[in-house]
Amino acid sequence: METPFPLRYTRPEIPVVDLDRFRAGQMTERELVEVTGAFARLGVICLRDARVTSRIQENFRRTMIGIHGASPQEQAALDGKDVGYQFGMTPPGTELPLDHSAWVATLPSEHRPLTVAGRPDLKARFMWALGVRPTNTPWPNVNTRAKIPERFAHIAGPLNTWGGCMLAAAYDIMQIISIGMGLKRCTLSRMLEGGPHILGPTGSNFATVQLGQVLAGLHYDFNAITVHGQTNIRALVCWTLDGQPFLVEVPDGCLLAQAGKSLEWVTGGRFFAGKHEVLGTPEALADAAAIVARGERPIRVSSNLFVHFATRWVMRPLGHFATAQTLLQYPPIYAGDFESVELARIKLFPSSELARGDRVPPQYRARMARLRVA
Numbered sequence: 001m002e003t004p005f006p007l008r009y010t011r012p013e014i015p016v017v018d019l020d021r022f023r024a025g026q027m028t029e030r031e032l033v034e035v036t037g038a039f040a041r042l043g044v045i046c047l048r049d050a051r052v053t054s055r056i057q058e059n060f061r062r063t064m065i066g067i068h069g070a071s072p073q074e075q076a077a078l079d080g081k082d083v084g085y086q087f088g089m090t091p092p093g094t095e096l097p098l099d100h101s102a103w104v105a106t107l108p109s110e111h112r113p114l115t116v117a118g119r120p121d122l123k124a125r126f127m128w129a130l131g132v133r134p135t136n137t138p139w140p141n142v143n144t145r146a147k148i149p150e151r152f153a154h155i156a157g158p159l160n161t162w163g164g165c166m167l168a169a170a171y172d173i174m175q176i177i178s179i180g181m182g183l184k185r186c187t188l189s190r191m192l193e194g195g196p197h198i199l200g201p202t203g204s205n206f207a208t209v210q211l212g213q214v215l216a217g218l219h220y221d222f223n224a225i226t227v228h229g230q231t232n233i234r235a236l237v238c239w240t241l242d243g244q245p246f247l248v249e250v251p252d253g254c255l256l257a258q259a260g261k262s263l264e265w266v267t268g269g270r271f272f273a274g275k276h277e278v279l280g281t282p283e284a285l286a287d288a289a290a291i292v293a294r295g296e297r298p299i300r301v302s303s304n305l306f307v308h309f310a311t312r313w314v315m316r317p318l319g320h321f322a323t324a325q326t327l328l329q330y331p332p333i334y335a336g337d338f339e340s341v342e343l344a345r346i347k348l349f350p351s352s353e354l355a356r357g358d359r360v361p362p363q364y365r366a367r368m369a370r371l372r373v374a
């Protein structure tokens with residue numbers, strides 16, 4: 001007898017923003033405000049972008065299937081342990097999602113994720129450092145550069161091309177929401193320059209995945225925004241702010257942007273870090289079966305770019321988002337320290353990095369001390 005799948009998706013209407021119109025200066029300020037409102041409310045927004053072509057995505061996917069489908073001996077040459085898994089392979093059983101049980105308990109049973117708290121993820125991940133990195137930095141592991149063995153030299157082109165395409169879209173949407181929130185157009189996008197952006201495609205062999213099996217437990221992304229392209233197997237479920245789960249299906253020529261914790265931080269909670277989970281959905285098993293029927297291996301490759309603020313920036317509620325309440329909830333912290341702490345919380349960095357969470361940047365110490373006393 002077939003096992004029932006308990007999760008009931010909802011179908012929230014996700015607006016599509018035409019980035020080509022934005023770049024051509026054809027979007028009105030009112031449209032930008034509306035887009036920003038929808039993105040903040042849902043936690044996700046769809047981006048249509050002429051730079052997103054099926055050829056670039058397919059090159060990326062084939063390259064990643066080659067990596068995730070490589071032998072354990074070959075993958076060992078890409079081991080990322082020495083740099084806190086900020087480049088190379090993160091093997092299954094390494095990343096441990098935070099416990100979100102309290103939030104899950106607020107949802108009706110048919111909208112609850114299937115994650116069991118305390119279990120490390122089953123998926124493997126490959127991290128590819130994208131863009132320019134600072135050379136002299138207090139956060140060397142966060143800013144790890146790509147160093148690729150000769151055997152895998154061919155992967156740089158497809159990964160940089162696809163990653164660059166998604167990063168360009170990220171700059172655009174950051175400018176849109178800056179304007180939409182009444183900030184200067186470049187307030188958020190300039191914080192991305194030199195950021196430790198990482199293409200982080202996960203790999204899962206669906207030959208053995210069962211209905212309802214969780215591959216990446218419920219979590220939020222701690223970076224500024226995550227940009228998703230299409231995947232070959234539909235296994236990603238996101239939750240809106242009000243707890244509606246939906247299956248992510250990215251239309252042709254589009255990307256999906258999801259807000260992360262860093263964006264929540266600098267907007268004092270106007271945006272929120274959306275939660276999501278990767279699991280054996282009925283759609284994923286059907287996609288995998290179709291791949292097998294074509295005579296190929298059903299290896300799921302996600303297509304996601306973690307877009308980060310540069311480590312040197314101080315993250316705190318910006319502009320009119322800075323109030324006594326938001327500053328206490330989202331206190332000033334170097335982006336590099338914030339990222340180190342979040343990576344330690346999910347067991348990718350050593351637990352000694354957790355202490356960085358107490359390091360208020362010097363220029364904010366007196367102000368924060370006064371706020372904490374008041």
Ligand SMILES: [Fe+2]
Pocket residue numbers: 219220221276
């Ligand atoms: Fe994620």
